[in-house]
Amino acid sequence: MSRETALVTADWVEQNLDNDKVVLIEVDEDASAYDKGHIPGAVKLDWKKDLQDGVRHDFIGKDKLEKLLSDKGIANDDTVVFYGGNNNWFAAYAFWYLKYYGHTDVRLLDGGRKKWELDSRQLTADATDRPATTYSASEPNDAIRAYRDEVIEAIGSKNLIDVRSPDEFAGRLLAPAHLPQEAAQIAGHIPTAGNVPWSKAANDDGTFRSDDELKALYADAGLDEGKDTIAYCRIGERSSHTWFVLSEILGYPNVKNYDGSWSEYGSLRGVPVALGDERGEA
Amino acid sequence: MCGAIQGGPSLEGVDVANQAVIQGIVTRDGEPVGNAYVRLLDRTGEFTAEVPTSATGQFRFFAAPGEWTLRTLAPRSASVDRPVVAALGSVADIAVTV
Incomplete structure (x- = not known):
């Protein structure tokens, strides 16, 4: 994995707008953004309605994914390019999710929707119509997904990266004040985790920083390249952004996203928790 | 900060007495700019939120009391930084020109 295989530029997307084998997918938490205007030919995925199970606390499984992508007209051999608002958080989450189910060629549009808008590039409200396909997903790849027991075992042994804001890390905030949903029972962080807010990996316009800047960022935070790494946030979308940086741009091996994240961990009974700006002891 | 809401979160049903609100408008040549992005940076310059x-x-x-920086990104212009002080129970109104 490398920047060249994982990211595409806005120019590249413009040059491939008429390429049927390149499918643009906009993923937002605020789905109204797509309806107002999207990149011509882009398909819409709603992070919550389309990708979450709705009953179980999990994303949709293989069968539902196959139906979803078939209905949206996405084929196994298509190049899928995700982009979205919020500096590509949910696009990165969808990228990680599609990799989990084995899609071969997935990319992220560097800078996402914001960069596209700031460049004054074309947006349209026209509906996208792609003929249905028969999509076949692979079995889940748990090499990129961490579960709670593995996270507890990782305390003091693996790299744990908490990508939330410093106030959430320290336990001064459970979640942004105006967004009380999906909060955990208690505040704090997983002991021994380093705090590298996701935003440090991106420029103001939402594009990713250079490889050298990214390597220095995580090295300064004490990331040991010889160890496996687990990234987490509150609900797994910001940590997908960081997973993307570590695994897909920098190509570090054995990086997992803990999508249960703090909303799960901070609701578990009896597990170790650290408060304050320090990492805490194992 | 999940779900960046266009224009920022609504004041409807919010007890402003318990909030430190920072709000405003972005204009160019006297006209509102509807496709700009405004970032809220904390006193260390760290990203906090963006709408x-x-x-x-x-x-x-909805900020916390203290000193903040508003950074506005708009098409065809350099980013604009404005310092702002937020206080509980007050609304800081900022006019940004790009």
Whole structure:
């Protein structure tokens, strides 16, 4: 994995707008953004309605994914390019999710929707119509997904990266004040985790920083390249952004996203928790 | 900060007495800019939140009391930084020109 295989530029997307084998997918938490205007030919995925199970606390499984992508007209051999608002958080989450189910060629549009808008590039409200396909997903790849027991075992042994804001890390905030949903029972962080807010990996316009800047960022935070790494946030979308940086741009091996994240961990009974700006002891 | 709401979160049903609101409008040549992005940076310059402006160029944050920087990104212009002080129970109104 490398920047060249994982990211595409806005120019590249413009040059491939008429390429049927390149499918643009906009993923937002605020789905109204797509309806107002999207990149011509882009398909819409709603992070919550389309990708979450709705009953179980999990994303949709293989069968539902196959139906979803078939209905949206996405084929196994298509190049899928995700982009979205919020500096590509949910696009990165969808990228990680599609990799989990084995899609071969997935990319992220560097800078996402914001960069596209700031460049004054074309947006349209026209509906996208792609003929249905028969999509076949692979079995889940748990090499990129961490579960709670593995996270507890990782305390003091693996790299744990908490990508939330410093106030959430320290336990001064459970979640942004105006967004009380999906909060955990208690505040704090997983002991021994380093705090590298996701935003440090991106420029103001939402594009990713250079490889050298990214390597220095995580090295300064004490990331040991010889160890496996687990990234987490509150609900797994910001940590997908960081997973993307570590695994897909920098190509570090054995990086997992803990999508249960703090909303799960901070609701578990009896597990170790650290408060304050320090990492805490194992 | 999940779900960046265009123009910032609504004040409807919010007890403003318990909030430190930062809000305002982005204009260019006297016209509202509806496709700008406003970022809220903390006193160390660290990203805290970001919202796209509404069609009428408006934005709003619920911040904590203290010193902040508003950084506005708009098409065809350099980013604009404005310092702002937020206080509980007050609304800091900022006009940003790009």
